[in-house]
Amino acid sequence: MYNVGYLSNTTEYQQVVKLCRRSTVNVCTHEHFAYFRILARAIHALCRIGDELYVEPEPARLSFRAVSTSKSAYASFTFSESFFSYYNYEQTKSQEEDITCKVSMKSCMAVFRSPSHLYKQVESCQIRLEPDGVKLIFEFHCHHGIIKTHYLPIIECETLEAVYSKDMVPNQLVVQPKLLTFALMNFQANTMELTLVVTPQKMQLRNYAEDENEMKKTVRTELCLEPGEFDHYSISVDTSITFSLREFRALLMFAEAFNLPIGANFEIGGKPVVFVVNNAPIFESNFVFSTLTPLSNNQLNTSQQSDENAQCTSRVMKGTAFKKCDMAHTPSKRKVSPVHAGKSSIDSSVAVPGPSRSHTGLQEHHYQDIIENVNKLLPRFSIQEDCVKENGSAEDAENSAEEDALPGTPPPPPAKRARYIFKRCFQATFNSQMLPGYDEVIAEDSDDESSKRT
Amino acid sequence: MKFRGKIAESACMRQFANIIVTLARLSKLCVVRFTKDFIYFIIVEENVTVGKPMVWSVLEQTHFFNEYSMTGVSEDQNEIYLEFETDVMAKSLSSLRVSHGAKSVKMKLTNKKSPCLTFEIQLSELSHSRFCVHDIPVSVIPRKEWTALQEPVVPNYDVSIQLPGLKLIRTVAERMKSLSSHIVLLANHEGALILKVETPEATVSTHFKNLIMENSGGDEENTEEFFSARIDIRKFVQFLTSEQVNPSKVVCNIVDDKMVAMFLINEDIIMHYFLPAVAA
Numbered sequence: 118m119y120n121v122g123y124l125s126n127t128t129e130y131q132q133v134v135k136l137c138r139r140s141t142v143n144v145c146t147h148e149h150f151a152y153f154r155i156l157a158r159a160i161h162a163l164c165r166i167g168d169e170l171y172v173e174p175e176p177a178r179l180s181f182r183a184v185s186t187s188k189s190a191y192a193s194f195t196f197s198e199s200f201f202s203y204y205n206y207e208q209t210k211s212q213e214e215d216i217t218c219k220v221s222m223k224s225c226m227a228v229f230r231s232p233s234h235l236y237k238q239v240e241s242c243q244i245r246l247e248p249d250g251v252k253l254i255f256e257f258h259c260h261h262g263i264i265k266t267h268y269l270p271i272i273e274c275e276t277l278e279a280v281y282s283k284d285m286v287p288n289q290l291v292v293q294p295k296l297l298t299f300a301l302m303n304f305q306a307n308t309m310e311l312t313l314v315v316t317p318q319k320m321q322l323r324n325y326a327e328d329e330n331e332m333k334k335t336v337r338t339e340l341c342l343e344p345g346e347f348d349h350y351s352i353s354v355d356t357s358i359t360f361s362l363r364e365f366r367a368l369l370m371f372a373e374a375f376n377l378p379i380g381a382n383f384e385i386g387g388k389p390v391v392f393v394v395n396n397a398p399i400f401e402s403n404f405v406f407s408t409l410t411p412l413s414n415n416q417l418n419t420s421q422q423s424d425e426n427a428q429c430t431s432r433v434m435k436g437t438a439f440k441k442c443d444m445a446h447t448p449s450k451r452k453v454s455p456v457h458a459g460k461s462s463i464d465s466s467v468a469v470p471g472p473s474r475s476h477t478g479l480q481e482h483h484y485q486d487i488i489e490n491v492n493k494l495l496p497r498f499s500i501q502e503d504c505v506k507e508n509g510s511a512e513d514a515e516n517s518a519e520e521d522a523l524p525g526t527p528p529p530p531p532a533k534r535a536r537y538i539f540k541r542c543f544q545a546t547f548n549s550q551m552l553p554g555y556d557e558v559i560a561e562d563s564d565d566e567s568s569k570r571t
Numbered sequence: 572m573k574f575r576g577k578i579a580e581s582a583c584m585r586q587f588a589n590i591i592v593t594l595a596r597l598s599k600l601c602v603v604r605f606t607k608d609f610i611y612f613i614i615v616e617e618n619v620t621v622g623k624p625m626v627w628s629v630l631e632q633t634h635f636f637n638e639y640s641m642t643g644v645s646e647d648q649n650e651i652y653l654e655f656e657t658d659v660m661a662k663s664l665s666s667l668r669v670s671h672g673a674k675s676v677k678m679k680l681t682n683k684k685s686p687c688l689t690f691e692i693q694l695s696e697l698s699h700s701r702f703c704v705h706d707i708p709v710s711v712i713p714r715k716e717w718t719a720l721q722e723p724v725v726p727n728y729d730v731s732i733q734l735p736g737l738k739l740i741r742t743v744a745e746r747m748k749s750l751s752s753h754i755v756l757l758a759n760h761e762g763a764l765i766l767k768v769e770t771p772e773a774t775v776s777t778h779f780k781n782l783i784m785e786n787s788g789g790d791e792e793n794t795e796e797f798f799s800a801r802i803d804i805r806k807f808v809q810f811l812t813s814e815q816v817n818p819s820k821v822v823c824n825i826v827d828d829k830m831v832a833m834f835l836i837n838e839d840i841i842m843h844y845f846l847p848a849v850a851a
Contacts, residue, residue, distance in 0.1 A: 302665060303665070303666055303692075303703050305659060305662050305663075306662065334708055335659075335708070336659045336663060336705055336706060336708065337683075337705070337706040338705045338706075339703070340694075340701065340704075341701055341702045343700075346701075
């Protein structure tokens with residue numbers, strides 16, 4: 118079914134088979150260059166989302182994922198077996214769980230950098246994860262028999278998983294990318310965020326800025342689209358969602374390159390929006406963006422900050438998850454905060470204590486509501502680690518239990534938040550003489566005391 | 572103060588947008604002056620010649636607008652002066668430059684948190700109509716500053732010569748840009764024009780002959796005598812990009828050693844561009 122048809126020479130075939138036996142994952146994109154282009158553009162889109170590329174092979178599919186540093190945007194491309202001309206996935210006995218790895222996005226971009234060369238020269242691409250798990254290998258098979266092999270060092274072995282709801286949301290649309298590109302042309306190039314205001318009768322696109330003063334000075338653009346322009350338009354809950362345009366443009370570029378319709382699934386402002394671009398069954402991509410929570414007094418603000426909530430602990434194994442589990446070093450604990458529906462930004466919350474008492478009261482109340490709602494359908498971006506230990510499964514269960522028990526801790530009232538933000542002001546003045554060993558001289562002055570410069 | 576206008580012809584919409592794009596290339600800020608019959612775009616270069624406009628362009632509103640109504644600051648001064656950001660407006664009106672991009676555009680002076688020039692564009696599409704609204708913040712210029720924005724006094728030019736073709740001149744001038752930061756324009760009454768760049772190593776000049784003279788009147792004594800002015804090359808090239816407005820003719824006027832004034836003339840717009848001469 119999935120043969121190594123691209124090789125004609127028998128000795129090469131044998132060589133590949135040997136490789137297959139040694140490595141645990143070995144896939145190759147279909148001969149037709151279009152497939153390689155899809156992969157290359159997927160990587161390009163992911164590089165505009167996050168700084169690290171998560172590669173996750175599974176028995177019947179291969180996923181590439183990325184998340185932004187602020188955890189407000191997440192993207193995942195999943196290629197099924199049918200995308201590849203051969204798909205070889207072997208799980209060696211020592212591993213109980215899937216092999217995943219994480220590479221630096223910079224290295225990926227170095228590999229996929231020059232589109233003109235890539236699209237013209239490369240015929241197919243072989244992706245391999247070696248058994249020792251130190252490198253991710255991209256082998257480009259180009260014209261004239263040239264083979265370019267790129268070795269990307271693996272940073273760590275971790276999974277990136279987001280929990281989000283795609284199908285059970287009340288608002289779903291499908292739209293052609295050309296329409297959105299055309300719509301965005303009317304907005305200034307430096308627009309950072311886009312607001313979609315939806316009702317069953319129409320959709321409004323607006324640019325948005327957090328600061329009201331800023332909005333006064335910039336041009337405000339509003340564009341209306343009718344339901345008839347969409348391939349599918351089903352709005353059950355009137356709402357307005359605001360998300361970052363930068364990552365959205367990455368998704369739009371990808372969809373437009375292949376003329377694929379974009380699906381949007383969302384509920385209300387404050388909850389994440391999921392964009393889907395797929396060409397079932399060969400691949401599917403999901404882009405999850407957090408949206409800003411609109412306040413009823415028209416002052417848009419963020420929902421609770423992620424650092425105030427419970428933190429999900431996870432363990433990290435450096436690099437060599439593919440080895441057998443009798444490794445000497447102990448895993449290190451690392452705290453990762455889960456992502457929530459709102460963007461977390463400290464500076465916008467400082468704006469909150471400004472207004473009068475009545476406003477703060479309203480916001481507090483609003484926060485309570487948000488937490489209760491958000492806990493139900495959060496995208497929880499949890500970093501789960503591979504555990505190679507025998508008691509791995511038990512610890513994993515403990516981990517997920519901790520995650521599920523995300524407490525509905527109400528955010529501290531503004532006064533307390535101010536204390537948190539300005540906490541250094543409340544601490545004792547730093548005095549270097551308070552540090553232990555301050556009088557211990559490790560290296561004497563080279564110059565004499567007497568010959569000090571005036 | 573009130574202003575309301577509507578442009579419904581696609582050629583007019585395109586030309587209007589082209590004018591804004593051209594202005595955007597010349598300066599970031601521009602003043603628009605609305606009167607009953609005319610619209611003026613004025614760009615003032617503050618640091619070069621105080622209070623003297625660098626660009627002065629006039630449009631006859633009837634050539635553009637299907638509907639036009641305005642009420643100025645007062646009865647005897649029935650005019651409105653606004654300052655706006657050109658690049659922002661150019662981007663907002665970009666849909667007007669695409670063929671079949673828009674059906675009509677309404678322009679209004681509004682007050683949405685601050686004074687704005689609101690453009691309501693009806694984007695055309697076969698079966699669906701889409702509206703796009705842009706609120707561009709503007710600042711209203713008070714009456715006391717109006718004197719600085721008056722029509723510049725046109726001096727007696729020594730020579731007025733028609734340029735052969737903006738594209739051609741632009742190609743030549745752009746090449747010369749890499750050689751020096753100033754260019755010398757010379758023209759005489761015989762229809763000869765020279766673009767000259769001088770560097771310590773070389774002098775490069777391009778000669779045009781048999782150009783049409785504008786009636787500058789006066790003496791025909793010394794028709795071979797050249798009148799010249801040395802101007803900033805970047806500003807000169809910036810002006811040359813205004814070929815987008817599709818002028819029917821461009822006239823170059825030189826006052827010897829003092830200034831160059833470029834007049835871009837079209838049936839619906841006249842654009843004056845003043846460049847002071849810079850000493851060598």
